[in-house]
Structure formats: C-alpha cells, structure tokens
Amino acid sequence: MSACIFCKIIAGDIPSAKVYEDDKVYAFRDINPQAPTHILVIPKEHIPGCDAVTAENSPVVARIFEVIPAIAKAEGLQEGYRVVSNCGAHAGQTVPHLHFHILGGKPLSLEMA
Numbered sequence: 807m808s809a810c811i812f813c814k815i816i817a818g819d820i821p822s823a824k825v826y827e828d829d830k831v832y833a834f835r836d837i838n839p840q841a842p843t844h845i846l847v848i849p850k851e852h853i854p855g856c857d858a859v860t861a862e863n864s865p866v867v868a869r870i871f872e873v874i875p876a877i878a879k880a881e882g883l884q885e886g887y888r889v890v891s892n893c894g895a896h897a898g899q900t901v902p903h904l905h906f907h908i909l910g911g912k913p914l915s916l917e918m919a
C-alpha cells in the first residue's frame with residue numbers, strides 16, 4: 807500500500823469529504839480549512855508536486871483546471887476564489903502529492919509571503 811496520505815484518501819483507506827470524482831481527478835474538503843470553502847483537487851495518479859509535472863502527465867493538470875471552475879460554481883463561489891499549489895519546503899508543502907487548494911467564501915487576504 808502507498809504511504810502517501812492522499813493516495814490513501816483516493817483508495818478510500820482514509821475517509822474524506824468528497825466533493826468531486828472522475829476517472830482521473832478527486833476533490834475533497836481540507837481537514838483544516840483556511841477559508842469558509844477550502845477544497846483540495848488532486849490527480850488520482852501519484853505526482854509528487856508541481857516540480858514533477860511533465861509533458862507525459864500534464865493532461866491530468868489540464869483536467870484539474872477544467873474541474874476547478876465546475877467545483878467553484880457548484881460551491882457558489884461566484885464572487886471569486888483562489889487556486890494555490892505549494893511546491894516544496896519554502897512554500898510549505900506538507901503532502902508530497904500534487905494538489906491544488908481552492909479557497910473562497912470570503913474576501914481573501916492578498917498577502918502572499
């Protein structure tokens with residue numbers, strides 16, 4: 807079994823509040839929300855992070871960016887939302903499985919660092 811938390815979530819070995827699923831993409835609510843709406847969108851394929859995106863695996867990233875606006879619409883984020891992917895230690899990446907945070911539901915701080 808994979809040691810990766812998000813692979814375990816995809817496999818159903820760790821429970822999650824699922825928001826969306828298709829054959830390549832899974833989305834679920836962040837366990838420690840930083841905004842009223844905080845959803846993580848991940849590829850089912852284990853890709854460690856942004857640095858590991860290649861010409862071969864990038865179609866799933868394109869799929870994720872089709873799924874994100876559909877989730878945002880379903881979640882009522884018409885006023886806007888933020889998409890964030892932390893890559894590596896300085897960015898604070900804590901789970902080494904590529905993921906995109908959708909944050910919204912209130913005006914967000916513009917502070918980036």
Ligand code: 5GP
Pocket residue numbers: 811820822823834835836837838839846891892898899900901902
């Ligand atoms: P990162 O810090 O790597 O950009 O984001 C990882 C995110 O995963 C964090 O916001 C954290 O709250 C979330 N997270 C970590 N473990 C779990 C878990 O077991 N379930 C859920 N739903 N979210 C998790």
Ligand code: ZN
Pocket residue numbers: 808810811812813814851852853902903
């Ligand atoms: Zn994984």
